[in-house]
Amino acid sequence: MPWGDGVVDVEDLKVLAQHLFTYPGAVAHWKLDETEGNFAHESVGGSEDVVMGSPHWRPTGGKVHGALEFDGVDDCVISSSGPNLAKGPFSAYAWVKGAAPGQVIISQPAGANWLMTDAEGKLMTELTSSGRDGTPLQSQAIIIDGQWHNIGLVWDGSQRTLCVDGVVVAEDTQSSMAASAGGLYIGVGKDFAPGSFFSGLIDDVRIYDRAIHP
Numbered sequence: 001m002p003w004g005d006g007v008v009d010v011e012d013l014k015v016l017a018q019h020l021f022t023y024p025g026a027v028a029h030w031k032l033d034e035t036e037g038n039f040a041h042e043s044v045g046g047s048e049d050v051v052m053g054s055p056h057w058r059p060t061g062g063k064v065h066g067a068l069e070f071d072g073v074d075d076c077v078i079s080s081s082g083p084n085l086a087k088g089p090f091s092a093y094a095w096v097k098g099a100a101p102g103q104v105i106i107s108q109p110a111g112a113n114w115l116m117t118d119a120e121g122k123l124m125t126e127l128t129s130s131g132r133d134g135t136p137l138q139s140q141a142i143i144i145d146g147q148w149h150n151i152g153l154v155w156d157g158s159q160r161t162l163c164v165d166g167v168v169v170a171e172d173t174q175s176s177m178a179a180s181a182g183g184l185y186i187g188v189g190k191d192f193a194p195g196s197f198f199s200g201l202i203d204d205v206r207i208y209d210r211a212i213h214p
C-alpha cells in the first residue's frame with residue numbers, strides 16, 4: 001500500500017484528498033454526468049436545471065465520471081432552486097479544466113461571482129461581506145493551465161478561504177458573507193457579462209451549508 005506506511009508523503013495526501021473531495025452531505029450537487037439534453041440534474045434537491053447555449057456533455061471526459069464542456073461564448077447552467085446560504089457558514093467546490101482570465105465558474109444571480117479567475121488566470125472570489133471589510137479575495141494560484149483543478153470557497157463564520165487541490169491559497173477575515181437567498185449560475189458571471197462565460201470543462205459542483213476545509 002502506498003499509504004499508512006508511517007511516512008507522511010504525497011501518497012497520504014492523495015488518500016486524504018479523495019476522502020475530502022467525496023465528502024458527503026452536500027445541500028446541492030451537480031454531478032454533470034448527463035450524456036445529452038438541455039437539463040442538468042441537481043441530485044440533492046432533485047431539480048432539473050436549465051442548460052443554456054448547448055454546451056457539450058462529455059460522459060467519459062470528466063474528473064468524476066462525465067463533465068460538461070462550456071464554449072466560453074453563451075454556455076451556462078441556470079439553477080433557480082439553489083440553496084439559501086445567506087445565514088451561515090458554507091462551502092462551494094468544483095472541478096475545472098481549462099478556462100481563461102476573467103471567467104466565472106460559480107455565481108449567484110442578484111449576488112456575486114463566487115469562484116472565478118482574475119486577469120492572470122488566478123483563482124479569486126468577489127463574494128464578500130456587505131460591510132467595510134468587503135473586498136474581493138485574490139490568490140496566486142493559476143488554474144488555467146489546462147489541468148484538472150479542484151477549487152473551493154469556504155466561509156466558516158469569520159474566515160473566508162480559497163483553496164486549490166486541497167491547499168489553502170488565500171484567506172482573510174470576513175465578518176459576514178452577502179450570499180443571496182437562492183439560485184446559482186454555473187459557467188457564467190452574475191450579470192451574464194460576455195467575458196464571464198467559462199470555456200472548458202466543469203465537473204462535480206458541490207455546495208455545503210457548513211465549512212469544509214481542505
Ligand SMILES: [Ca+2]
Nearest residue numbers: 031032064066
Ligand atoms: Ca461528473
